[in-house]
Amino acid sequence: MIAASPFVSYLINGLTIGSFLALVALGYTMVYGIIRLINFAHGDLFMVGAFLGWTVLNVVASRLPIALSVLMALLVAMALTGALGTVISRMVYQPLLRAPRLSILIAALAVSLGLQNGVLLLYGPVPKTYPHVLPASGLSLAGVRVSYPQLGMFLLSLLLMGALYLFVHRTAVGTAMRALAMDQDAARLMGINVERHIMLAFFLGSLLAAAAGVMEGLYYTQISFFMGFLIGLRAFTAAVLGGIGNIPGAMVAGFLIGLLQSFSAGYLSAQWTDVFVFVVLILVLVVKPTGLFGERVVERM
Amino acid sequence: MWRARRLIGSCALLMAIALAVAACGGGGGGGTSGGGSIKIGVPGPLSGDYASAGTDIVNGAKLAAQDVNAKGGALGKKIEIVTADDACDAQTAAQAAQKLLSSGVVAVAGGYCSAASLPELTAFHRRGLPFVMDASTNPKLTEMGFKEAFRDIGRDDEQGPFAAKFVAGFLKAKKVAVINDNTTYSKGLAVSTVDALKKAGVNVVFDQAITPGQQDYTPTLTKVISSNPDVVYYTGYFTEAGLLVKQARQLGYRNTFMGGDATNDPTLLKTGGPAANDMVITTAPLAQFLSGTESFVSAYEKQFGHGPGPYSVYEYDAVQVVAKAIQAAGSTDSAKLIDSLRGTRHSGLTGDISFDAKGDRAGVTYITITVRNEKFEAYKKLDDSGKWVDATAA
Numbered sequence: 001m002i003a004a005s006p007f008v009s010y011l012i013n014g015l016t017i018g019s020f021l022a023l024v025a026l027g028y029t030m031v032y033g034i035i036r037l038i039n040f041a042h043g044d045l046f047m048v049g050a051f052l053g054w055t056v057l058n059v060v061a062s063r064l065p066i067a068l069s070v071l072m073a074l075l076v077a078m079a080l081t082g083a084l085g086t087v088i089s090r091m092v093y094q095p096l097l098r099a100p101r102l103s104i105l106i107a108a109l110a111v112s113l114g115l116q117n118g119v120l121l122l123y124g125p126v127p128k129t130y131p132h133v134l135p136a137s138g139l140s141l142a143g144v145r146v147s148y149p150q151l152g153m154f155l156l157s158l159l160l161m162g163a164l165y166l167f168v169h170r171t172a173v174g175t176a177m178r179a180l181a182m183d184q185d186a187a188r189l190m191g192i193n194v195e196r197h198i199m200l201a202f203f204l205g206s207l208l209a210a211a212a213g214v215m216e217g218l219y220y221t222q223i224s225f226f227m228g229f230l231i232g233l234r235a236f237t238a239a240v241l242g243g244i245g246n247i248p249g250a251m252v253a254g255f256l257i258g259l260l261q262s263f264s265a266g267y268l269s270a271q272w273t274d275v276f277v278f279v280v281l282i283l284v285l286v287v288k289p290t291g292l293f294g295e296r297v298v299e300r301m
Numbered sequence: 302m303w304r305a306r307r308l309i310g311s312c313a314l315l316m317a318i319a320l321a322v323a324a325c326g327g328g329g330g331g332g333t334s335g336g337g338s339i340k341i342g343v344p345g346p347l348s349g350d351y352a353s354a355g356t357d358i359v360n361g362a363k364l365a366a367q368d369v370n371a372k373g374g375a376l377g378k379k380i381e382i383v384t385a386d387d388a389c390d391a392q393t394a395a396q397a398a399q400k401l402l403s404s405g406v407v408a409v410a411g412g413y414c415s416a417a418s419l420p421e422l423t424a425f426h427r428r429g430l431p432f433v434m435d436a437s438t439n440p441k442l443t444e445m446g447f448k449e450a451f452r453d454i455g456r457d458d459e460q461g462p463f464a465a466k467f468v469a470g471f472l473k474a475k476k477v478a479v480i481n482d483n484t485t486y487s488k489g490l491a492v493s494t495v496d497a498l499k500k501a502g503v504n505v506v507f508d509q510a511i512t513p514g515q516q517d518y519t520p521t522l523t524k525v526i527s528s529n530p531d532v533v534y535y536t537g538y539f540t541e542a543g544l545l546v547k548q549a550r551q552l553g554y555r556n557t558f559m560g561g562d563a564t565n566d567p568t569l570l571k572t573g574g575p576a577a578n579d580m581v582i583t584t585a586p587l588a589q590f591l592s593g594t595e596s597f598v599s600a601y602e603k604q605f606g607h608g609p610g611p612y613s614v615y616e617y618d619a620v621q622v623v624a625k626a627i628q629a630a631g632s633t634d635s636a637k638l639i640d641s642l643r644g645t646r647h648s649g650l651t652g653d654i655s656f657d658a659k660g661d662r663a664g665v666t667y668i669t670i671t672v673r674n675e676k677f678e679a680y681k682k683l684d685d686s687g688k689w690v691d692a693t694a695a
Binding site: 006009010013014016017120124125126127129132136145147216220221222224226227229230231261262263264265266267269270271273274 | 347348349350352353355356483509510511512514515516517518519520521523524527540543544547551552553568571572574575
């Protein structure tokens with residue numbers, strides 16, 4: 001139900017949209033932090049995750065209880081997309097790390113096109129629909145209806161982001177990754193296996209993107225081989241806004257952009273959403289070129 | 302050295318894959334058969350969000366060509382369909398038109414998005430080839446004075462007033478929200494509808510656009526619903542329409558949700574699910590609601606494994622009209638073909654087809670259809686005295 005003041009509706013919508021953006025933005029920011037690459041194919045990994053989840057759900061949804069099939073779809077999609085991301089990083093990006101920067105950027109574009117067209121060939125051009133498995137019930141919050149799936153998505157994204165943050169800051173492996181982001185050669189001298197940790201960063205980023213993809217499919221139910229483009233663009237914007245290479249920055253900026261989208265569509269017009277979002281981006285970068293949380297100091301992640 | 306080779310190798314491999322896929326995606330039925338066939342070009346979105354509509358149109362063309370060839374073809378030669386993917390995008394459409402021209406087509410029948418048909422028409426006009434459009438409804442296409450332009454579908458400056466008449470006259474709505482998606486077709490239809498609504502004294506409480514591809518339209522819908530419209534009319538395409546109706550219902554909107562003729566596609570039913578029930582769509586009549594189309598519908602189902610979409614039957618008629626015009630003209634010369642098309646009198650599956658001086662089809666009618674039990678059903682149409690009656694197969 002629409003509340004007397006739609007403000008709370010816009011707030012809730014914005015946080016929902018933001019959950020997806022934040023998850024995808026994390027992948028962009030981590031990869032950039034580690035190897036200074038803007039992985040244009042990242043939005044398409046989100047799309048691949050959504051399609052893999054769809055495939056799994058189609059097979060198991062009728063045979064298993066809903067919660068179990070959703071969980072399976074999530075885990076399988078995350079694992080396979082993580083593996084795909086790792087393979088791509090190993091085969092395409094790693095050999096180009098010492099090449100001119102343009103080569104690896106173009107390779108990323110090529111991977112993006114390859115993924116899109118690969119899915120197009122495999123699944124066909126017609127958009128696919130997730131089975132409607134999510135309940136429509138919800139609860140009332142400040143006069144606005146929040147559905148349980150909405151709440152679930154929001155909490156799940158927070159959970160995943162929190163897990164990533166803890167992993168990167170509290171484990172030895174995560175610390176190795178941060179060292180790598182600071183100075184690759186010094187890390188190598190310290191005995192850190194650089195190649196392995198780069199692959200791990202890709203694995204984690206792709207994992208999160210796939211989770212976002214499956215969640216997107218479950219919540220909006222429609223997926224197409226195209227869907228990575230727009231969200232990739234906005235998530236990349238979020239990563240830059242938060243300070244590219246900065247994990248908490250990407251999380252906050254993802255939600256911020258979701259809120260900006262929602263409020264601008266609500267109070268201005270949906271036609272002006274992108275203009276508004278990019279104007280905010282430009283203003284922030286003019287005032288603080290390293291982004292909201294970015295630091296000039298080398299320690300980024 | 303070894304690393305450079307691997308770099309070149311993997312990049313080359315990726316590029317090759319991307320190129321091959323792009324070529325396959327755009328190639329379709331581009332045959333290079335030897336002489337002895339007459340080529341008719343069929344452009345349409347074969348990739349992208351609206352690919353299901355494009356494929357449906359190509360299927361209709363193929364069926365028509367098969368039927369014509371079974372009766373001996375045209376001028377003793379077989380009709381060959383050459384497809385080109387325009388991805389519903391103006392730049393890709395220009396390339397698609399070039400591709401058709403260089404494959405030696407003598408006429409073109411097809412198209413879906415008006416935004417793509419416009420550059421295609423311009424390209425065909427430069428070479429003097431006739432273009433019979435089966436689904437592009439933007440009025441501009443036949444208002445540019447191109448004698449190559451023909452269409453066997455209606456125009457949005459007719460659909461708009463029709464929709465307004467339905468909203469004001471049948472639904473008796475007082476407040477209407479009109480949403481478009483900023484494309485050529487959608488904006489045209491929205492403008493035409495809003496004008497007609499205002500003339501009918503209806504209060505248009507919302508007249509803005511959304512961005513397709515976004516998936517989440519709840520902020521815009523929240524804004525629309527908070528002004529409490531009796532009717533929401535979406536003038537965009539079926540992919541977004543499914544998402545919009547679903548999200549609108551989730552937000553608690555209980556009144557009528559309507560769509561323009563581009564929301565008419567089976568994908569809408571899949572995406573919208575139960576939320577699509579009771580949706581009303583203004584459209585040219587579908588194959589299933591026209592009499593005499595049973596054999597077309599069953600032949601389509603047999604060959605392609607699913608029912609025909611809304612425009613395949615118009616494409617079928619368009620290809621048949623072109624083949625008939627070739628036969629009547631006695632040659633594939635463009636000027637003769639255009640004259641022959643101008644004088645067409647064809648009794649097609651969609652009714653009697655003839656073209657006026659601008660190339661528009663004479664005597665187009667629109668009907669409304671609705672969704673019941675997640676299936677399309679004929680709803681209401683205007684009879685000759687201006688009353689709303691049930692639109693049965695007539």
